Amino acid sequence: MSSATSFSELTTLQVGGPITRLVTATTQRDLVDLATAAWSSDDPWLALGGGSNLLVGDDGFDGTVIRVATKGIEVLPRDGGTDDIARLRVQAGEVWDDLVAWTVEHGYSGLEALSGIPGSVGAAPVQNIGAYGQELASTLVAIEFLDEGAERPRRMTAEELELGYRTSVLKQGLRGIVVSVELELHDTASELAVLGEAPGQPIAYAQLAGALHAQLGDRVPIARVRETVLALRASKGMVLDPDDLDSVSAGSFFTNPIVTERTARAMPADAPRWYLEPDEPDEVTPLATIASGTPLDAFLALQAELEASDLETPAAAAGPGALVKLSAAWLIEHSGISRGFALPGSRAAISSKHTLALTNRGGASADELAQLARFVQQRVQAEFGIVLRPEPVLVGVEL
Structure with missing residues (x-):
């Protein structure tokens, strides 16, 4: 717990005033217990992940901030599905880009164009993150969600989240905390013997296709897609870099109307x-x-x-x-x-x-x-x- 921390230390914009009470959850049990304790009070509360999509005022926050730092990536058992589909359960506190790197390393395709997006996994479904022709909505199966005042998380399907362009029911006012997300990705391992390397999903964004010297619809190795996306984002100051003032931001500040x-x-x-x-x-x-x-x-x-x-x-x-x-x-x-x-x-x-x-x-x-x-x-x-x-x-x- 801390009474001296400010949002300027915990957000990518590096602004925001002091936090009255900061608590950190490192396990799912911690998260439920800390949330329950916060909700037992009349004081306001706020869940915080990577702080990459947040602008907090200079007066700070007079309440409890629950910092979600839970970790874990679990490959779920195949449930009678096809061999080329893999399901993952990922804890909300995992760093999003670390997850993307992990999926690429293990030959799972579906997130590679979302490389370099800052923030935590739990924040991803809130605004249905997307870039370079991919969106979370195309791979998200469900989340575990702890409703404000509840004692245990419930499973919400992607359909229940009403995912849209940079929005969801979570962003529109449903109060609670994302505990974990469940993803369905393409397992390219069965194709390696034929193609020699893991192919990604068909390229669906012209700028990315151009950078890859490929055509729209081509399937390019996922590691190469990730490297190219990271380079494109870095060229725009969209990858966190202590030496680049343009990366001290919240990413795109306005949505396309x-x-x-x-x-x-x-x-x-x-x-x-x-x-x-x-x-x-x-x-x-x-x-x-x-x-x-x-x-x-x-x-x-x-x-x-x-x-x-x-x-x-x-x-x-x-x-x-x-x-x-x-x-x-x-x-x-x-x-x-x-x-x-x-x-x-x-x-x-x-x-x-x-x-x-x-x-x-x-x-x-x-x-x-x-x-x-x-x-x-x-x-x-x-x-x-x-x-x-x-x-x-x-x-x-x-x-």
């Missing part, structure tokens, strides 16, 4: 946009390809230039009435905010590598980051009429 087709039609002609299937909200198709006959090759070239936008792969043609996803990065840059921008006298700045990350350039306060985030929102709204929504969880901060 989803708007009506009517709103999208009012955007400039060169604004990237993607149709969303009404019944498949995470599958997207380039609007330009549908509406104006733009060749797919031209679209893919444009997509490859959209740094850090993390938009998904083009899908089948969308039906009438589909919503449209826009690129937050494009909106920010074209509202007049360039890479490296900072408000006068502020120690918070837009990343020098891409416009989706807000960074702490050294000694910034949570208030300075919030001021910058509000300025970005105001500029984009004034220029395009679009309100950008923050991706990190905000505690004691309002935008």
Whole structure:
């Protein structure tokens, strides 16, 4: 327990005030016991994993912070399934990228494009993490979840979590703590004798395909995919690095907005946009390809230039009435905010590598980051009429 620790020591943004009471759970039993004790009080509580998707105010948190540091990766027995499917149960406190490295080392495919994402495993389903054509939703089977006030965890299936674009019922207000996650991955071991090395899932993101010198749909060894994704993320300051100020961030600070087709039609002609299937909200198709006959090759070239936008792969043609996803990065840059921008006298700045990350350039306060985030929102709204929504969880901060 500690009364002197502050969120600035426990979050990747390195901001946030003091914590009144910090407790750390290293086992599942610890986690249940510490949560039960916290819930027996009327004081507020907060679960903390890797601190990579959190912006806490400068006043700190007057309550109990439960730091989830449980460890363990378990390969579950095969239950009559096919030989090429493996199920894992992973404790919530495992570091996400350590898990990805472990799966690649053991020849399990399905997470390799999610390499380098900071944070803990337990935080991953909260916002349905995704990048470079993969999302957690495609491999998540279930979680163990400890509801606030409950004495033991319950199993929640992926369907019950209502996973969507960077959201879930957990992010929308279901109170409790993720205890573990259950994943279903492709076991490539049976293919090694034929292919000579473990092949990953079909490449589903143009920028990644280009970096791999491959085509969309190609299967590339998972170790090579991981190395390439890590290099791509590092080039954007999206891999934690003590020597890179651009990595002192919460990753992408704003989600790509989803708007009506009517709103999208009012955007400039060169604004990237993607149709969303009404019944498949995470599958997207380039609007330009549908509406104006733009060749797919031209679209893919444009997509490859959209740094850090993390938009998904083009899908089948969308039906009438589909919503449209826009690129937050494009909106920010074209509202007049360039890479490296900072408000006068502020120690918070837009990343020098891409416009989706807000960074702490050294000694910034949570208030300075919030001021910058509000300025970005105001500029984009004034220029395009679009309100950008923050991706990190905000505690004691309002935008």
